[in-house]
Amino acid sequence: xxxxxxxxxxxxxxxxxxxxxxxVSVVIRKKNLVRNPIPIFKKKIVGNKVDAINRRGKLIIxxxxxxxxLLIHLKMTGQLIYQQGEKITAGGHSLPRPDQGMPNKxxxxxxxxxxxxxxxFNDMRQFGYMQIVSQIELDDILVNNYGIEPLLDxxxxxxxxxxxxERKTSIKALLLxxxxxxxxxxxxxxxxxxxxxxxxGRSVNKLTLSEKRKLWQATTSVIKxxxxxxxxxxxxxxxxxxxSGLFVDYLKVFGKQGTKCKACKQGVIKKIRLAGxxxxxxxxxxx
DNA sequence: GTGTTTGTTATCAA
DNA sequence: CTTGATAACAAACA
Numbered sequence: 336x337x338x339x340x341x342x343x344x345x346x347x348x349x350x351x352x353x354x355x356x357x358x359v360s361v362v363i364r365k366k367n368l369v370r371n372p373i374p375i376f377k378k379k380i381v382g383n384k385v386d387a388i389n390r391r392g393k394l395i396i397x398x399x400x401x402x403x404x405l406l407i408h409l410k411m412t413g414q415l416i417y418q419q420g421e422k423i424t425a426g427g428h429s430l431p432r433p434d435q436g437m438p439n440k441x442x443x444x445x446x447x448x449x450x451x452x453x454x455x456f457n458d459m460r461q462f463g464y465m466q467i468v469s470q471i472e473l474d475d476i477l478v479n480n481y482g483i484e485p486l487l488d489x490x491x492x493x494x495x496x497x498x499x500x501e502r503k504t505s506i507k508a509l510l511l512x513x514x515x516x517x518x519x520x521x522x523x524x525x526x527x528x529x530x531x532x533x534x535x536g537r538s539v540n541k542l543t544l545s546e547k548r549k550l551w552q553a554t555t556s557v558i559k560x561x562x563x564x565x566x567x568x569x570x571x572x573x574x575x576x577x578x579s580g581l582f583v584d585y586l587k588v589f590g591k592q593g594t595k596c597k598a599c600k601q602g603v604i605k606k607i608r609l610a611g612x613x614x615x616x617x618x619x620x621x622x
Numbered sequence: 623g624t625g626t627t628t629g630t631t632a633t634c635a636a
Numbered sequence: 637c638t639t640g641a642t643a644a645c646a647a648a649c650a
Contacts, residue, residue, distance in 0.1 A: 336629080338629095367646095408629085409629095410628080410629055410646080411627075411628050412627095412628095459648065460628095460648060462628085462645085463646095480630095502639085502640095503639080504640060508640080511628095511629085513630080521627095610642095611641090624650105625649105626648105627648095629645105629646095630644105631645085632643085632644075632645095633641105633644095634641090634642090635640090635641085636638105
């Protein structure tokens with residue numbers, strides 16, 4: 336379940352690997368993951384370079400040299416794994432490539448770059464997608480579908496109060512609402528609530544000012560700490576090198592139902608269903 | 623065959 | 637128009 340920290344980690348990795356490399360071929364093994372007509376999709380990619388890699392919420396954005404943009408959404412089980420091609424030594428002998436089993440049965444789209452390196456878009460459940468859009472289409476998508484970015488300067492206390500103003504939904508649903516705040520998914524919503532000491536089912540409009548401030552601070556700190564640990568691998572997430580994220584070792588509530596709370600050392604983590612999602616919290620230290 | 627998983631969107635109600 | 641709640645969908649696996 337790649338959320339903001341996982342997507343950010345992948346973007347940072349890929350910037351070092353594929354910027355300015357010419358794409359010489361695209362192989363599409365599952366057409367349903369491409370949201371354009373296949374010939375158009377290929378035509379707008381092959382022969383171009385990736386000029387820049389950015390992210391909005393959980394959406395990855397490749398700026399292509401042909402002036403189009405490639406959107407990549409990993410949804411639940413998507414992976415973007417990069418591998419060097421076989422390197423030819425001066426003597427013409429090829430060095431062995433680390434065997435990570437790429438491509439595997441879930442490698443649905445494969446990019447090959449001019450140096451022989453490859454980018455594999457794997458997705459076991461095939462919920463993810465790739466889509467080529469123009470600048471105008473991109474601007475429209477970004478403006479209409481995404482709220483505050485937690486890592487940007489405009490995630491201020493004043494803007495956070497505005498975002499929460501007169502909201503009557505639960506804090507869990509609010510954190511998952513991409514149009515309010517971009518990039519938070521099920522894992523980090525629960526972790527942010529725990530760090531804030533607030534039960535995820537609480538109504539936003541009944542939070543005290545100090546609780547809203549705790550949420551604001553916890554959002555930044557949880558996300559930044561998760562990025563430092565290169566994200567959370569709960570089931571399928573891996574970074575661009577195919578490695579797991581280490582923040583799974585620092586989770587306090589997600590997937591911890593039935594165990595003793597590590598923060599207060601008294602409560603037993605409960606799991607409930609909220610906003611249609613599995614939701615974890617400590618009944619003792621979250622009020 | 624059934625229940626479960628989450629990111630996103632559709633749909634309906636107010 | 638906005639907001640909120642809920643259902644539905646994608647595919648795989650225990």
